[in-house]
Amino acid sequence: MNQILNWIAAHQEMAYIVILMIFVGIEIIGKVPSVLHTPLMSGANAIHGVVIIGAIIVMGQAEEGNIVALVLGFLAVILGTLNVVGGFVVTDRMLEMFKKKK
Amino acid sequence: MELNLLVFCYLLGSVTFIVGLKMLSNPVSARNGNLVAAAGMFVAILGTIFLYEDEGKKLGNYGWIFSALVIGTVIGTLMAKRVKMTAMPEMVSLFNGMGGACAALISVIEFRHLMHGYDPATYASNGYSFFSSLDGTTMLIIFLGLIIGSVSFSGSMIAWGKLNGKIKDFAFKGQHIINLVILLLNVAIAAFIIIARPEETPLFFYAIILLSILYGVFFVLPIGGADMPVVISLLNSFTGVAAACGGFLYDNKVMLTGGILVGAAGTLLTMLMCKAMNRSLSNVLIGSFGGGNAAAGGAGPQGGTYKEISLSDAAVVMSYANKVMIVPGYGLAVAQAQHICHELEKTLEAKGVEVKYAIHPVAGRMPGHMNVLLAEADVSYEKLLEMELANEEFKSTDVVLILGANDVVNPAAKSDPSSPIYGMPILEVEQAKHVIVNKRSMKPGYAGIENQLFFQPKTSMLFGDAKKALQDLLAEVRSI
Numbered sequence: 001m002n003q004i005l006n007w008i009a010a011h012q013e014m015a016y017i018v019i020l021m022i023f024v025g026i027e028i029i030g031k032v033p034s035v036l037h038t039p040l041m042s043g044a045n046a047i048h049g050v051v052i053i054g055a056i057i058v059m060g061q062a063e064e065g066n067i068v069a070l071v072l073g074f075l076a077v078i079l080g081t082l083n084v085v086g087g088f089v090v091t092d093r094m095l096e097m098f099k100k101k102k
Numbered sequence: 103m104e105l106n107l108l109v110f111c112y113l114l115g116s117v118t119f120i121v122g123l124k125m126l127s128n129p130v131s132a133r134n135g136n137l138v139a140a141a142g143m144f145v146a147i148l149g150t151i152f153l154y155e156d157e158g159k160k161l162g163n164y165g166w167i168f169s170a171l172v173i174g175t176v177i178g179t180l181m182a183k184r185v186k187m188t189a190m191p192e193m194v195s196l197f198n199g200m201g202g203a204c205a206a207l208i209s210v211i212e213f214r215h216l217m218h219g220y221d222p223a224t225y226a227s228n229g230y231s232f233f234s235s236l237d238g239t240t241m242l243i244i245f246l247g248l249i250i251g252s253v254s255f256s257g258s259m260i261a262w263g264k265l266n267g268k269i270k271d272f273a274f275k276g277q278h279i280i281n282l283v284i285l286l287l288n289v290a291i292a293a294f295i296i297i298a299r300p301e302e303t304p305l306f307f308y309a310i311i312l313l314s315i316l317y318g319v320f321f322v323l324p325i326g327g328a329d330m331p332v333v334i335s336l337l338n339s340f341t342g343v344a345a346a347c348g349g350f351l352y353d354n355k356v357m358l359t360g361g362i363l364v365g366a367a368g369t370l371l372t373m374l375m376c377k378a379m380n381r382s383l384s385n386v387l388i389g390s391f392g393g394g395n396a397a398a399g400g401a402g403p404q405g406g407t408y409k410e411i412s413l414s415d416a417a418v419v420m421s422y423a424n425k426v427m428i429v430p431g432y433g434l435a436v437a438q439a440q441h442i443c444h445e446l447e448k449t450l451e452a453k454g455v456e457v458k459y460a461i462h463p464v465a466g467r468m469p470g471h472m473n474v475l476l477a478e479a480d481v482s483y484e485k486l487l488e489m490e491l492a493n494e495e496f497k498s499t500d501v502v503l504i505l506g507a508n509d510v511v512n513p514a515a516k517s518d519p520s521s522p523i524y525g526m527p528i529l530e531v532e533q534a535k536h537v538i539v540n541k542r543s544m545k546p547g548y549a550g551i552e553n554q555l556f557f558q559p560k561t562s563m564l565f566g567d568a569k570k571a572l573q574d575l576l577a578e579v580r581s582i
Contacts, residue, residue, distance in 0.1 A: 025366025032127035034463040038470040043126045050360035054348035060161025076207040081174020083201035088140040089182035095133040097477040
């Protein structure tokens with residue numbers, strides 16, 4: 001029990017962010033019309049591409065001689081970039097077709 | 103100063119993600135919302151590259167980082183620009199898989215990093231266990247990111263393959279039990295490593311990767327193509343959680359915010375999508391395993407005779423109707439017939455016929471698929487009727503023209519409890535006076551079941567590719 005409390009106390013900032021973000025995430029898309037389901041999914045897909053930041057950090061911290069880490073990090077950054085760039089461009093292309101209501 | 107600037111960049115990124123997602127859920131602001139989120143992402147990435155430091159040390163390997171960024175940007179942009187509108191869903195799935203793989207790779211690298219000072223000989227000589235000195239929280243987060251990321255990666259790849267037709271549905275008896283076993287085994291191994299810290303930790307670690315990838319494959323394989331959007335949306339929220347694990351690992355707020363935000367919003371979106379199909383998530387995920395038997399039952403009362411209609415007859419019927427309702431489906435998307443369809447609509451309107459479109463929420467391969475396609479062809483927004491509205495208007499409709507839609511107009515969903523699509527809301531086209539169905543052949547639709555609508559007396563078939571058939575039909579209508 002004490003351990004769990006300690007753990008929460010040590011990570012309280014994170015715990016707050018997680019809980020608040022769960023509510024925010026649910027709240028902001030609660031009323032989305034079904035027409036926008038696909039673009040919204042695609043947009044959310046691009047946003048979780050934020051994982052690329054982790055990949056960049058890993059890549060930037062790899063030691064010069066550590067080929068395995070360099071190659072894996074390199075691959076991770078490419079994959080992350082694909083997720084971010086591809087995600088935003090595809091979403092934009094989808095939404096381009098929703099012209100303004102006349 | 104620089105570190106504080108980075109904190110500000112991340113704060114800005116987090117806010118743009120929330121605002122962007124909010125704007126994306128409204129048709130008017132959606133496009134700008136996407137750009138807002140993209141701008142925030144750009145700032146967060148640049149900030150990380152130039153401002154990040156850990157214990158006073160800046161990031162290195164700029165050459166590697168920038169070449170990877172350039173390669174990813176070029177390939178990503180080309181793929182996203184070149185993909186046809188019909189293949190959008192696959193593309194989203196593919197990019198989602200990339201994100202999952204990225205999250206899994208980060209876990210692998212971090213694990214190798216943890217293992218860095220590991221030397222089995224030291225353990226043997228003085229009884230000091232290297233593994234028990236590792237931080238439990240870090241290991242938990244690494245495993246979580248690894249498992250979720252890998253499942254999301256392999257699952258998305260399968261979904262991608264299924265949507266573009268490379269992978270067929272595949273299910274065997276007891277598959278859900280095997281799936282459950284794999285999942286439990288995976289969790290058990292991870293828990294065992296974290297609690298017991300055995301000397302074989304690295305071995306178990308790689309076993310977890312394999313099991314997770316396997317689980318992703320088995321998880322998606324048996325699910326029918328029509329349910330793929332729901333699965334992709336679910337995997338999308340998985341990747342969000344995997345990204346958030348990275349945020350935990352590096353104490354990085356923007357990754358945590360973005361990841362959890364997508365995880366929560368994605369889960370809700372998945373449920374909304376299920377609701378649009380009047381099914382529960384568990385029904386989509388588990389129901390598929392019984393799909394084989396149910397489909398056999400539903401296909402029972404098949405056969406009967408159908409009648410064909412000639413192009414000129416179809417043209418006459420439509421030209422002299424008061425109201426024509428067009429029901430687009432995947433066939434229209436495949437044939438890229440949306441422009442010619444709009445032409446037909448304008449020509450008929452010029453003849454004084456009222457033309458509208460009845461849009462089923464899950465017509466095509468993704469919710470909203472048809473709206474996107476028709477909007478591309480400049481069909482005005484007010485002409486697109488959502489299902490409830492359309493169902494009211496069918497009573498006063500003279501001719502319904504179905505373009506490559508099948509399951510969404512199958513009356514079995516209302517009348518046949520043994521049908522696998524029973525309970526799904528459909529477009530009640532039989533209420534109209536006349537139904538013309540354009541299909542390439544009598545082959546069943548995605549759910550693989552017969553459609554009694556085609557054998558009804560008021561229905562007539564117009565076979566052929568949607569684009570070709572519409573071109574010919576348009577020529578006939580013009581000549582009247």
